[in-house]
Amino acid sequence: MLLTSAGQAPATAPELPIQRRGSPPTVVLLGGRSRRELAVLHDLGARIIYLDERTPVQLIPWVDVPLDADLADSEAVLALVREVCGPDGPAGVLTHTEPRIALMAFLADRLGLAGRTLSRPAAENCRDKLRTRQVLTASGVRCPAARTAMTPAQAGAVAGDLGFPVVVKPRSGAGGSGVRMCADARQARSAATRIFRADPLAACSGVIVEEYVPGAEYAVQTLTVGGVTEILTVFAQQMTAPPVFVELGYDYPPGLSASQYRELSQVVTAALDAVGLDNWISHTQVRHGASGFTVIEVNARRPGGRLAEMTDAVCGVDMVRAATELSLGMPVSRHQPRAAYASYRSIVVTEPGALLYRTRPDLNRLSSAVPPIVELDVRPGEPVLPADHPDGGVYGRTVVFGDSAEVVEHDLAVIGDAVGIEVMMLPQLGAATDSREFKPCC
Amino acid sequence: MLLTGSRMLSEHGQDGYLVRLAGSVDEVDPGEWDAVALAAGGSIFHSHAWHAAFEEAAPGSVTAAHLLAYQGRKLTGICPAYLTHDCPRLAYAFSLGLPRDLDIRGPILLAHSLASLSGGPLVLPGHQAASRAIDAGLRLAAGDLGAWCYGYANIRPGPFSGWLLAQGYATAEVAIDYVVTNSWTTTADYWAAMRSRRRQSLRGARQRSLAGGLQVTAEPPEPAAAITLIHQLLEAKGSPADLLPARFLEVVLRNLAPYERSILARDAEGTPRAVFTGWRFGDHQAMWLAGLAGDRSSPFEPYHAMLAELVETAIREGVRTIDLGRANGDIKRRYGARSAPLLLGLRSGRRDLDALLHLWCADLQRRNYAVLNGLETASRCC
Numbered sequence: 001m002l003l004t005s006a007g008q009a010p011a012t013a014p015e016l017p018i019q020r021r022g023s024p025p026t027v028v029l030l031g032g033r034s035r036r037e038l039a040v041l042h043d044l045g046a047r048i049i050y051l052d053e054r055t056p057v058q059l060i061p062w063v064d065v066p067l068d069a070d071l072a073d074s075e076a077v078l079a080l081v082r083e084v085c086g087p088d089g090p091a092g093v094l095t096h097t098e099p100r101i102a103l104m105a106f107l108a109d110r111l112g113l114a115g116r117t118l119s120r121p122a123a124e125n126c127r128d129k130l131r132t133r134q135v136l137t138a139s140g141v142r143c144p145a146a147r148t149a150m151t152p153a154q155a156g157a158v159a160g161d162l163g164f165p166v167v168v169k170p171r172s173g174a175g176g177s178g179v180r181m182c183a184d185a186r187q188a189r190s191a192a193t194r195i196f197r198a199d200p201l202a203a204c205s206g207v208i209v210e211e212y213v214p215g216a217e218y219a220v221q222t223l224t225v226g227g228v229t230e231i232l233t234v235f236a237q238q239m240t241a242p243p244v245f246v247e248l249g250y251d252y253p254p255g256l257s258a259s260q261y262r263e264l265s266q267v268v269t270a271a272l273d274a275v276g277l278d279n280w281i282s283h284t285q286v287r288h289g290a291s292g293f294t295v296i297e298v299n300a301r302r303p304g305g306r307l308a309e310m311t312d313a314v315c316g317v318d319m320v321r322a323a324t325e326l327s328l329g330m331p332v333s334r335h336q337p338r339a340a341y342a343s344y345r346s347i348v349v350t351e352p353g354a355l356l357y358r359t360r361p362d363l364n365r366l367s368s369a370v371p372p373i374v375e376l377d378v379r380p381g382e383p384v385l386p387a388d389h390p391d392g393g394v395y396g397r398t399v400v401f402g403d404s405a406e407v408v409e410h411d412l413a414v415i416g417d418a419v420g421i422e423v424m425m426l427p428q429l430g431a432a433t434d435s436r437e438f439k440p441c442c
Numbered sequence: 443m444l445l446t447g448s449r450m451l452s453e454h455g456q457d458g459y460l461v462r463l464a465g466s467v468d469e470v471d472p473g474e475w476d477a478v479a480l481a482a483g484g485s486i487f488h489s490h491a492w493h494a495a496f497e498e499a500a501p502g503s504v505t506a507a508h509l510l511a512y513q514g515r516k517l518t519g520i521c522p523a524y525l526t527h528d529c530p531r532l533a534y535a536f537s538l539g540l541p542r543d544l545d546i547r548g549p550i551l552l553a554h555s556l557a558s559l560s561g562g563p564l565v566l567p568g569h570q571a572a573s574r575a576i577d578a579g580l581r582l583a584a585g586d587l588g589a590w591c592y593g594y595a596n597i598r599p600g601p602f603s604g605w606l607l608a609q610g611y612a613t614a615e616v617a618i619d620y621v622v623t624n625s626w627t628t629t630a631d632y633w634a635a636m637r638s639r640r641r642q643s644l645r646g647a648r649q650r651s652l653a654g655g656l657q658v659t660a661e662p663p664e665p666a667a668a669i670t671l672i673h674q675l676l677e678a679k680g681s682p683a684d685l686l687p688a689r690f691l692e693v694v695l696r697n698l699a700p701y702e703r704s705i706l707a708r709d710a711e712g713t714p715r716a717v718f719t720g721w722r723f724g725d726h727q728a729m730w731l732a733g734l735a736g737d738r739s740s741p742f743e744p745y746h747a748m749l750a751e752l753v754e755t756a757i758r759e760g761v762r763t764i765d766l767g768r769a770n771g772d773i774k775r776r777y778g779a780r781s782a783p784l785l786l787g788l789r790s791g792r793r794d795l796d797a798l799l800h801l802w803c804a805d806l807q808r809r810n811y812a813v814l815n816g817l818e819t820a821s822r823c824c
Contacts, residue, residue: 074541074801075541075542075543075801102804105797106797106800106801109793109794109796109797110543110794110797110798112794114793114794119610119793120793120796120797120800121607121609121610121611121612121796121800122610124607124800124804125607125608131607131613134599134603134604134607135604135605135607135608136604137601137604138600138601138602138603138604138605138607138608139604139605139608150811204808204811204812205808205811206811274608275608276608276610
């Protein structure tokens with residue numbers, strides 16, 4: 001439920017070369033549920049061929065050709081796209097969702113659209129966390145020492161080899177689901193067991209067991225075009241204390257010194273160069289510990305939650321639009337930043353219960369002229385679980401923008417009072433809402 | 443340059459290295475070749491003798507196309523490679539399911555073969571850049587030799603494989619190798635380091651093997667007997683003998699005799715019942731193939747006794763790593779082995795074609811994992 005939202009900056013759509021010939025460019029969009037992604041394509045005058053396992057009914061009016069397909073069969077999808085698009089093929093292939101990125105890269109490479117999005121090797125290097133670590137290590141980019149384990153017992157043994165504490169995580173995936181810090185072999189076995197049970201495919205590819213790198217965490221958003229990487233934003237990230245890793249918030253500016261910012265930029269640029277990411281956007285997670293910056297994840301996609309909107313507000317590049325424009329071979333459009341400061345706070349709970357809040361908050365006391373984003377992923381009265389519960393997580397978010405840290409802090413407090421979130425204890429809690437289902441990312 | 447041999451691939455090279463294409467391992471002095479292999483920590487599968495045997499009688503149809511990196515006159519890196527027209531293991535891997543648009547007609551330049559337990563380039567310490575020059579040479583050689591793609595077989599995860607991923611190679615884990623790292627000075631230390639329940643279990647299994655009159659010794663098998671046992675085990679597993687033709691095994695056993703470290707099990711009458719064929723090269727010992735009489739031996743009757751003997755012999759000889767080969771991981775892990783994935787990495791240089799190679803490799807890797815997890819998929823690519 002979106003209580004209020006910052007409007008996207010109006011951006012003038014550059015004229016498409018293909019439009020000059022009188023026909024709209026055809027874009028194959030792979031999955032996704034966000035109307036914002038579709039709105040950008042409409043704004044650019046694209047004809048949308050939407051492909052998913054099952055097209056959501058609510059999206060059908062938004063697209064030109066909705067197609068249901070087995071997206072696991074890359075060749076069948078390619079044949080379908082060729083059939084639908086005819087001999088000229090589409091002008092672009094696009095996805096904003098993590099599981100479809102490898103397919104997007106495959107289609108682009110096969111359809112002669114290389115250079116309009118990231119390559120299949122780069123997609124693989126980002127999606128498979130083991131590959132990411134191997135590539136980064138070979139390129140001299142600091143990342144956690146990691147190995148795979150095919151069984152819970154092996155996870156315990158590998159953890160012992162690496163030295164405790166370790167982090168056990170799925171080999172692929174997004175959103176921190178299943179990621180857990182483990183202090184001993186028993187915990188490592190237990191964490192691996194949970195991943196294997198949750199995802200049968202993990203039993204085939206194994207889980208990642210890696211060293212735990214303590215330190216402050218940063219989310220780095222980038223745009224790489226023609227081999228040149230531009231750091232769009234760096235957000236200081238707040239997380240729950242281990243063993244789980246739930247994002248509590250982000251702040252901009254991140255509070256880094258000039259030299260730290262320079263070092264971080266170099267590390268991220270080197271990491272993206274190593275994985276081969278080009279003509280695409282990324283969201284890279286980096287931790288700053290005793291030995292400097294360590295790359296934790298390289299995600300070849302926009303960030304989750306509302307970090308793309310936060311990036312848009314403070315740097316003037318809409319990552320959704322940027323990815324769309326890149327997929328069409330267009331220059332990335334930019335606008336003036338609307339805020340110098342921003343803060344993002346996740347809505348999490350510490351106790352299980354029913355979440356209550358005001359659906360029409362009074363936000364008249366806000367100081368900033370830039371509208372905030374306040375959204376809840378669950379309806380009032382729905383059951384919720386604490387962040388450290390395996391099925392718990394984030395149930396919404398607030399993002400505020402301003403010209404100073406004081407304005408941002410003030411507006412966060414105003415919104416907190418106005419929304420009035422509280423958790424009502426329930427004697428017998430029914431099935432809790434899985435927060436991940438609602439996460440508008442990845 | 444005064445270098446002899448087939449052809450210079452690059453006069454300029456990368457990082458000051460010259461890369462030469464050699465049509466046979468015989469173009470290089472065995473001592474010089476092996477010195478690089480040993481200094482780089484290579485195993486028997488990189489030795490001059492192995493490749494002399496492979497050139498003479500490899501399964502399928504291959505033509506040697508080795509890459510050699512020089513700095514000045516000094517040989518700094520070797521990368522045995524073959525223009526592979528036909529390889530039964532690779533053919534099987536392809537037969538598991540190719541993307542429809544992937545046209546595999548024509549040879550592949552492969553460094554070097556799925557048959558061995560390790561592949562890829564070896565370079566002298568301090569000459570890591572030579573491996574990148576060799577990779578550039580492999581690409582050039584593939585073009586010159588008419589290969590539709592090129593790459594590496596059975597390389598292990600490490601800096602080089604990570605670098606290949608960064609270069610856009612499509613890779614797949616095609617097998618798991620099991621390796622014991624010897625950190626013990628005596629066999630007593632080895633057994634003492636084991637958990638007591640496991641130690642008792644393995645000793646019990648060994649005694650049961652020997653109680654039936656089996657005699658297990660570290661000795662070279664008579665080649666004909668070894669080949670018969672190897673083929674009988676292939677037959678029992680449903681694998682075709684063309685994976686390891688008798689002629690190839692004869693030449694390998696002959697050429698590698700100086701490095702022989704095999705384990706043989708005989709019955710009470712002295713008849714060979716099972717064999718582990720293996721060789722020592724430098725600090726590494728590799729147990730490459732197993733053979734087992736097909737008439738009455740149960741698969742694991744002599745196995746534990748032979749495995750224990752193999753590890754004990756290697757420890758006594760001060761071997762640093764003991765490669766126990768592929769398959770039977772559950773048992774090999776009990777003897778202290780760690781799994782080491784073996785990777786196949788391929789690239790064509792064409793982005794549209796590479797996308798298909800990535801697709802195929804992803805599928806091949808899934809099949810490999812499925813085998814590990816118990817699906818009864820006959821696999822001959824590993």
